[in-house]
Amino acid sequence: MIVCAMFYALYPLSRLLERVSAVWQKAPSVHVNGREVWDGGGEQQQTGRSLQRNSTQRSAHRPQHKHTHTHSPQGTLVETLERGQVEEELHKTLCDVSQMEGVLSETPLAGLEDTHHPDPVKNQAESDNITQEVGLSPHLTADAPTEADGCDGAGSLMQGCSAGSGGAALLESRSPVFGLSALLSDTQQFQMDAEPVGWHFPVGHGLAEMCYCPYVQFPDVSYYPAFQDHDNIEVMWRVWEDLSEPRSSDSADASPVFDFSIMSYNILAQDLLEANPHLYTHCAEDVLRWENRLQSILKELQIWQPDIVCLQEVQEDHFEEQMHPILIDMGYTCIYKRRTGSKTDGCAVFYRSERFIQLSVSLLEFRRSECELLDRDNVGIVLLLQPTAGPNHQFTPVCVANTHLLFNPRRGDVKLAQLAIMFAEIHSVMQKCRSEGKSCELILCGDFNALPRSPLWTLITTGQLYYHGLPTWMVSGQTDLSYKAHHNRLFSPLWPSSLCITDRCQYKTDTHTTASDGKQQYSHEFMCQLRFSDAACVRPADLELIPGVTDKTPDPGDMFNLRFSPCLRHRLSLTSAYSHIHPETLTDLVTTLNSEGAAMVDYIFYSRRQKSRFNGGKESSGGLKLLARLSLLSEAHLWSLRGLPSETFPSDHLSLLVKLQLSE
Numbered sequence: 001m002i003v004c005a006m007f008y009a010l011y012p013l014s015r016l017l018e019r020v021s022a023v024w025q026k027a028p029s030v031h032v033n034g035r036e037v038w039d040g041g042g043e044q045q046q047t048g049r050s051l052q053r054n055s056t057q058r059s060a061h062r063p064q065h066k067h068t069h070t071h072s073p074q075g076t077l078v079e080t081l082e083r084g085q086v087e088e089e090l091h092k093t094l095c096d097v098s099q100m101e102g103v104l105s106e107t108p109l110a111g112l113e114d115t116h117h118p119d120p121v122k123n124q125a126e127s128d129n130i131t132q133e134v135g136l137s138p139h140l141t142a143d144a145p146t147e148a149d150g151c152d153g154a155g156s157l158m159q160g161c162s163a164g165s166g167g168a169a170l171l172e173s174r175s176p177v178f179g180l181s182a183l184l185s186d187t188q189q190f191q192m193d194a195e196p197v198g199w200h201f202p203v204g205h206g207l208a209e210m211c212y213c214p215y216v217q218f219p220d221v222s223y224y225p226a227f228q229d230h231d232n233i234e235v236m237w238r239v240w241e242d243l244s245e246p247r248s249s250d251s252a253d254a255s256p257v258f259d260f261s262i263m264s265y266n267i268l269a270q271d272l273l274e275a276n277p278h279l280y281t282h283c284a285e286d287v288l289r290w291e292n293r294l295q296s297i298l299k300e301l302q303i304w305q306p307d308i309v310c311l312q313e314v315q316e317d318h319f320e321e322q323m324h325p326i327l328i329d330m331g332y333t334c335i336y337k338r339r340t341g342s343k344t345d346g347c348a349v350f351y352r353s354e355r356f357i358q359l360s361v362s363l364l365e366f367r368r369s370e371c372e373l374l375d376r377d378n379v380g381i382v383l384l385l386q387p388t389a390g391p392n393h394q395f396t397p398v399c400v401a402n403t404h405l406l407f408n409p410r411r412g413d414v415k416l417a418q419l420a421i422m423f424a425e426i427h428s429v430m431q432k433c434r435s436e437g438k439s440c441e442l443i444l445c446g447d448f449n450a451l452p453r454s455p456l457w458t459l460i461t462t463g464q465l466y467y468h469g470l471p472t473w474m475v476s477g478q479t480d481l482s483y484k485a486h487h488n489r490l491f492s493p494l495w496p497s498s499l500c501i502t503d504r505c506q507y508k509t510d511t512h513t514t515a516s517d518g519k520q521q522y523s524h525e526f527m528c529q530l531r532f533s534d535a536a537c538v539r540p541a542d543l544e545l546i547p548g549v550t551d552k553t554p555d556p557g558d559m560f561n562l563r564f565s566p567c568l569r570h571r572l573s574l575t576s577a578y579s580h581i582h583p584e585t586l587t588d589l590v591t592t593l594n595s596e597g598a599a600m601v602d603y604i605f606y607s608r609r610q611k612s613r614f615n616g617g618k619e620s621s622g623g624l625k626l627l628a629r630l631s632l633l634s635e636a637h638l639w640s641l642r643g644l645p646s647e648t649f650p651s652d653h654l655s656l657l658v659k660l661q662l663s664e
């Protein structure tokens with residue numbers, strides 16, 4: 001017995017000492033923002049929520065690192081840890097270790113294998129808690145109270161401003177390569193003599209050079225010193241993915257092109273952050289402070305210099321007092337639309353005045369007094385921009401649309417109606433453009449509060465959605481409410497005809513256009529409406545009577561279906577610029593993360609240049625081509641960076657940034 005007890009008491013202690021000595025000998029770790037980073041693989045069942053606790057615990061025990069921000073020549077944000085700080089850290093951590101030894105000698109039999117927390121009893125209790133919470137916590141919760149009614153009180157602002165500089169040249173792309181064995185290895189690795197595996201990170205010029213990090217430090221050894229044998233390790237988490245194809249030597253390919261970049265970014269309104277503190281329990285106070293977040297948001301804009309910026313959750317006072325003056329100085333024209341009712345945030349679009357001329361702007365409110373369904377305060381902006389080019393070239397205008405659809409996961413019906421209004425306005429703007437004989441391209445950005453492959457996403461990307469009997473909670477895919485006995489389902493018509501929007505997501509009043517030859521052209525929708533009008537039902541006397549065909553009695557069922565079929569459609573042919581799966585690791589990529597979960601809900605959709613069947617599969621002229629996109633991260637990677645918001649990423653969403661090419 002005594003021998004047994006001695007073994008249990010001394011074994012963990014010896015493990016600890018071994019680790020300390022191993023770390024002293026050789027244990028440089030991966031650092032981001034001057035802090036060690038969890039690589040997402042140490043404990044198989046570890047979730048974001050448990051990680052968040054680790055990081056909180058750690059920050060309570062350790063002094064904040066001082067770190068410096070540097071900009072690489074490409075404007076890439078990199079942060080470097082200084083060696084002196086590391087050594088200071090080392091000293092402090094050793095003190096932690098000796099304290100821990102004291103605790104362990106008092107409670108030798110409890111929580112021996114777990115070195116996360118100095119107090120093993122507390123540790124056990126916490127991990128139970130975590131498991132429970134993870135099991136019970138819904139991915140996302142309904143927001144009925146926060147999305148409550150309110151009276152209209154829209155604030156909008158449009159401002160012109162001076163010119164700024166153009167977009168940066170396309171960076172050479174290289175995706176990060178992660179050593180899988182490093183992800184799966186455990187702390188035993190520190191005792192091995194063999195050459196350890198590590199991570200490779202793209203760094204430096206064009207991200208082509210690789211930085212080799214020989215060791216990865218896991219959360220369960222996070223009490224141990226952070227020691228580096230390099231002066232600096234620069235780690236870059238988001239890299240440019242180059243999607244451009246080499247240009248062929250064809251004469252057709254020599255046509256002029258207009259390259260530009262566009263960003264979509266939900267910057268997390270401070271009022272919403274403060275209204276939902278339970279979503280940010282994993283964050284240090286500092287990263288939640290608006291002044292700090294604003295600086296990081298502006299820095300991101302300065303680094304990437306997007307030609308067009310579509311923001312969501314922009315708080316009105318922050319926009320007017322802080323962002324707008326700075327953005328004007330940066331050379332942007334700014335358009336802002338606040339949400340209606342008592343909501344204090346809204347959508348904004350900024351574009352470089354030097355690169356685009358504004359042809360039209362529509363500020364949309366989705367709350368409609370005539371329609372009971374549309375009682376929410378979300379808004380959208382639809383712009384028509386003319387790219388500025390040399391005197392000899394005229395590129396087609398680009399319609400830029402930005403929105404933040406309703407969050408409430410249960411109200412897919414409202415989301416679809418809001419999207420239909422957006423589509424109807426876009427269609428109207430593009431039709432107007434086409435009626436002047438020009439073609440028109442489209443970029444639709446925003447936070448759609450819907451997951452990839454959800455019915456709402458399917459409608460956007462395929463142009464149609466058969467929804468008959470679909471439960472409303474299923475529309476966005478945000479949460480699974482199938483366990484509920486009763487749920488509302490979607491049936492035709494989705495909204496009353498008083499909204500004047502058809503099931504093709506077009507305004508009913510968009511009856512005709514004037515073609516370039518001056519002839520009036522009536523839309524199919526318009527003609528269908530007239531089908532059973534009195535004038536149309538006057539049957540010429542000599543017309544042969546064929547019941548159901550040439551008689552004048554319409555079939556009521558037919559009439560109903562004609563006006564609103566159980567299928568929503570649109571003809572905007574949109575493609576998502578981002579894939580929702582990492583091409584190498586096949587993990588889900590996310591655009592938002594908080595204490596309750598992570599998901600992809602933000603998108604940049606664009607009208608893609610079509611391949612023509614008639615010219616040997618080559619791309620037809622016109623249309624947008626995706627050149628590059630700034631890579632996204634998986635949930636595990638984001639948690640390894642302490643979740644969102646963080647010092648590196650100032651919102652609970654990541655920015656989406658793509659480079660597109662317009663050809664004549």
Ligand code: KL2
Binds near residue numbers: 141142144
């Ligand atoms: O998911 V969002 O966050 O696109 O990042 O959009 C909404 C939510 C935003 C505007 O309504 O506020 C957030 N639980 C969690 N998040 C909420 C809730 C809620 N009940 N209500 C609003 N939001």
